Amino acid sequence: MNPGYKLSLRGVTRSFRSGKRTVEVLSSIDMDVRKGAFVTLIGPSGCGKSTLFNIIAGLDVPSSGTVAIDGDAESPRAGRSGYMLQQPLLLPWRTVEENILLGPEVRREARQQAREEARELMKRFGLAEFAQQYPATLSGGMKQRVALLRTVLFNRSFLLLDEPLGALDALTRLSLQMWLLDLWQSFQSSVLFITHDVREALLLSDRIYVLSARPARILRVVDVDLPRPRRQEHLAEARALQLERELLSLLLKEQPV
Amino acid sequence: MNPGYKLSLRGVTRSFRSGKRTVEVLSSIDMDVRKGAFVTLIGPSGCGKSTLFNIIAGLDVPSSGTVAIDGDAESPRAGRSGYMLQQPLLLPWRTVEENILLGPEVRREARQQAREEARELMKRFGLAEFAQQYPATLSGGMKQRVALLRTVLFNRSFLLLDEPLGALDALTRLSLQMWLLDLWQSFQSSVLFITHDVREALLLSDRIYVLSARPARILRVVDVDLPRPRRQEHLAEARALQLERELLSLLLKEQPV
Amino acid sequence: QRGNTQGGPQEMVKVTLAPDWTPNTNYTGVYVAQKQGWYHEQGIDLQILPYSPNTTPDTLVVNNKADIGISSMEGVVADAAAGQPVTSIAAIFQHNTSELVALADSGIKRPRDLDGKIYGGFGAPYEEAVVREIIKKDGGKGDFKNVIVNTNVMDALKQKKIDFAWIFEGVDGVRADREGLKLIRFPIKDHGIPDYYTPTFITSPRQMKEKPDVLRKFMAATAKGYEYAREHPEDAAKMLIELGGKDAFPDPDFVIASQKYQSQYYADPGQPWGWQEPKVWLGYPRFMLQAGAVMDASGKPVKRLEINTLYTNDFLPPKK
Amino acid sequence: MKLRRIAAFGPAFVVALALLALWEVYVRSGIVTQSVLPSPLAVVQALVDRSDALFAETVQTLLETLLGIVVATVLGLLLALALGLSSLVRQALYPLLVVSQTVPLVALAPLLLIWFGYDIQPKIVLVTLYCFFPITVACADALLSVDPDLIRLLQSMRASNWQILWMVRLPAALPAFFSGLRIAATYSVTGAIVGEYVGAERGLGIYMVKAVNAHATAAVFAAIVITSLLSLFLFVLVSFIERLALPWHQRTLPGKFGQQPERA
Amino acid sequence: MKLRRIAAFGPAFVVALALLALWEVYVRSGIVTQSVLPSPLAVVQALVDRSDALFAETVQTLLETLLGIVVATVLGLLLALALGLSSLVRQALYPLLVVSQTVPLVALAPLLLIWFGYDIQPKIVLVTLYCFFPITVACADALLSVDPDLIRLLQSMRASNWQILWMVRLPAALPAFFSGLRIAATYSVTGAIVGEYVGAERGLGIYMVKAVNAHATAAVFAAIVITSLLSLFLFVLVSFIERLALPWHQRTLPGKFGQQPERA
């Protein structure tokens, strides 16, 4: 497989047995993420996006097909990506700083060094003043920032972000989108991102994979040829509007009633 | 006050005492909703939108100012609007149908007649097949439909909808927006609607009130002169895009960091 | 066989009796009289109340929940000190049949060997004083460890968790013999402790004032029962078993053996059953008071007490 | 489904059998006498031999228990309503109810005997005292923790406080009520037995006292086994009624832990 | 803040005083004798008169209780770990643990005496038997109900099972642990007293037995009052430790109901 790819999926399928029936969730997915690219999956609810992420993160195994990270399809995958789930999943008994340091701690890295790096990042991404607070005192947007930073500190080269902004209100979401783009650019991470929001996908991505309803197939691959660095205004350009319409109509057809 | 107005607010303020300090939440709000109009409030999180709704619904009283429903500023306001809060708030021990019948039951209306009407509505708005299910078995989108229908069955002439679509994913949200417009048009209700989403506001409203950060003042009143019946595509028109940009920049300025 | 044989239909008086234990051979006379219809003959409809593990018969009698109770001399003394006056109206045994026991193979040969040993007690206030006195009278120091055991002391003794215990010969002593358990016995009355009455029948001052006739009739039938048991231990035991039931008396042979022992002590030879002697009522209460084994309701030691009013023979059938 | 649920008890069954076997061997080894610890087989023997007597006592104790549970339920619900709906009542009574739970109830025995005599009342009183508290606390807590937005929704419809109580608070408190009742059910038999200690003619508690005094240890254990089974039966019964009564309510942790019974 | 919290107990205090006054009047009326129910003043008198003796017994009982709680905590946590981490252990042991809770522990008394004698061990055993279950169930439940997504997050980081236990499961179970411990604390004193009942030289339970035998009812009630106070003290102590130990954990229902203690 191409070593320029952070991630390569070939013919990945996944079925679950439930009782006597077998439910096919992923039906032969081929997918590539180039190093440093921001790639988005978009698809109807329940189509299998999180299932695919679990496989990539090493929490699940495909029924068939291969998954290669950095060209390596053999080694165990757990630990080789920074996986962020839909909820922030902060540990309520740890302060913001201690939460961010979870990754290095799991890896048993030198504590002092990790702490310095974390402080550096918190300062750079506007969380320094909350470092010693418990998560319960933070707003939803702040929690997601902390969770994102924790993910990055665990693995900055490859991020799997499963609808990280889905639970936020529309305005907060707008500001976190820009924040996320900033983060991505600073670290030159490869990102695989899930959203239900076509405009969010267009704003953030280099490439969008549109998935069908379950069992998920790839309906369309869209390369987003809008300029970088991306800004909100780019979404009002004719090209963006056309893509939006196209993607929406594709998705609404897949949407259950 | 103008009897053509469903709702008129004049100089409405509300402050809360917290400990020794007094927190001003609403600072002199003037607002009108014409009969049959769809009016939206948009404003940053925590600015006081729900507080205002509570006052209109009769759950709270303003510190000063007058609130008139159908030109009447004197009678108690509880029961004179259909109030829907952010969560669906379905009663888990009642089936969908029994949930929808909550309003008539509270009003002690004839059971049989209410039931027939409810069945009629459920059929018309695509809920008939779920009538005998418990809410726990429904998807988020379905729950919100049930909650909306319950609100309408309680009071179809005046609806207060507090971010009813806020918790849904982007695609489900799109389909419920159209469903809601359909409902509104069928009943010729007057609607006061809260959202954080500028595009949602533009898609649905005749008029948009933009509120400032706390204490809430009215920053701008926008009459949305897009054609009716509204469709998704109208949002891509130049006029809509201009309005969107305008509203967004206004709101992002009010948004806390 | 039972019922009012003489005098035609008669107004029956209801009398309640509160026992201090589940049915046992201390009560044989009552059961015999009941079985033979002697209470009925006296116009008494006797109801034996259920045993109440959490209350004393004394309390029931004082609060008019029972007419008559089964208690003991030391119980009556404690009641008087605690401000709950009851009166003893008959002694079931003429002598104290209780004893300190140890395993025969324990090396304990005489009371002074009990020094430094573990005593499995039941938490009565007079207990330590009695045991100490017995040891001292034999030339010991009277130092022992008092562990209060609320389970069967004989089991504890057999398993060597305690070194000695205080039991009734007529109950646990007889049982030990039947089990072939070898014991060394120090009967309390033979080791320098004044003899005393345990158990006894009691009633309240109020009953004595209001229903002296009924009490007399009750005692007449009861005395007849105990006299019968004294003469016919085996018959009496069978009546007891019949009325008490299989669950209270799973081992009839044991009951008969026990009864044979008990019957010897219902009265001294040639004397009627039930009588209480002033010298006995002087001796042991004095010992208790001196030993600090009597206390008031809040637990403070009581040093002086009027004893004469605590017992009477007035309700017993007159001596021939 | 049914079969699978029963199969899930397999391992427990195996362990239980193993424990019983160990017990039998231990007793036969003679380390303890049967008068302290009868062997399981001796206990079974006693259960069979004394089945008539035990059955009658069991019926009596079960009757006391059930009546007590009924009274406790009524009292518990009334108290829960008072606590749940008035913060003054809550402040005035709740600390006292907590304190009341730390009092060893056995101390009340003489008083109960004086007040109520030997009939069934003192047993009902004791079962009630053992059982009302978990019901009260669970229901009052639930009445208070109803989503305030639900209340506000009803208020916006101009529902009366009675309507809100009837349509929202009470139904919302039902699962908690059953949890409380399940805990109460496991206490209840102990309550009845303690009530019999106050003074009773029959019942499992009195049977045990008699058997202890008669040194019939196997019979004592037989009565204990029945006591356990009664508690378990009531526990299962409540769970069963709950499942029938609340079809809409799925346990949050299905197939994992049931509601725990508490100490008796 | 502090003052307000104390003031919140005002109504309870008033009601308590009123109840005590009623009690005093009732006893003085002579309807019951003081040998059944001593008046509150007589109990206070006994508390004062016998304070030296009572203090020594209290220290003994408290010691037994605290040691028992420690053992119960260790045992409860170990069991909770076993139950919470292995579904086989859960299936094998959980039903038996539930059954064990329905056995009247007093029945074990003779065995405990034979096995452990009359020293402090049987008391510790009984306190443990009374206390481990609420701790076990609360913790095992909490270990199992940890958000599975949190576990998956750690797994995606390639954390070992030990790391997941240490970093996620155990801290997440701490609030439940304290709830269980709070319930256990209210049982514990009763456990110690039942343990003394098995056989002991001293302690509040023995004091009560002696006072009962001496017909010193006021002294019995004095010991009961102390028992209640001990339970309350332990309840409050656990809550206090919890607040110190879990600064991040705000009760879900602050200022309303605390965790309920259960029947003793």
Ligand SMILES: Nc1ncnc2c1ncn2[C@@H]1O[C@H](COP(=O)(O)OP(=O)(O)OP(=O)(O)O)[C@@H](O)[C@H]1O
């Ligand atoms: N362990 C499992 N066993 C059986 N079915 C499963 C399992 N995990 C997932 N599924 C099924 O697979 C389908 C896809 O689930 P998945 O969570 O991947 O969807 P998704 O695309 O992430 O949805 P959403 O947008 O709502 O997050 C669902 O229908 C789900 O019920």
Ligand SMILES: Nc1ncnc2c1ncn2[C@@H]1O[C@H](COP(=O)(O)OP(=O)(O)OP(=O)(O)O)[C@@H](O)[C@H]1O
């Ligand atoms: N009863 C109250 N006492 C004190 N402060 C209150 C009370 N109710 C609301 N507030 C304050 O008023 C402000 C406005 O709250 P409100 O819920 O009306 O905001 P909102 O605009 O609906 O926010 P959101 O968009 O997050 O729903 C908040 O800062 C809140 O803390």
Ligand SMILES: Cc1ncc(C[n+]2csc(CCO)c2C)c(N)n1
């Ligand atoms: C059946 C029975 N009742 C009481 C005791 C306790 N006890 C032992 S000796 C004694 C006599 C003191 O006067 C007493 C009351 C017992 N062992 N057996």
Ligand SMILES: [Mg+2]
């Ligand atoms: Mg998903």
Ligand SMILES: [Mg+2]
């Ligand atoms: Mg709001």
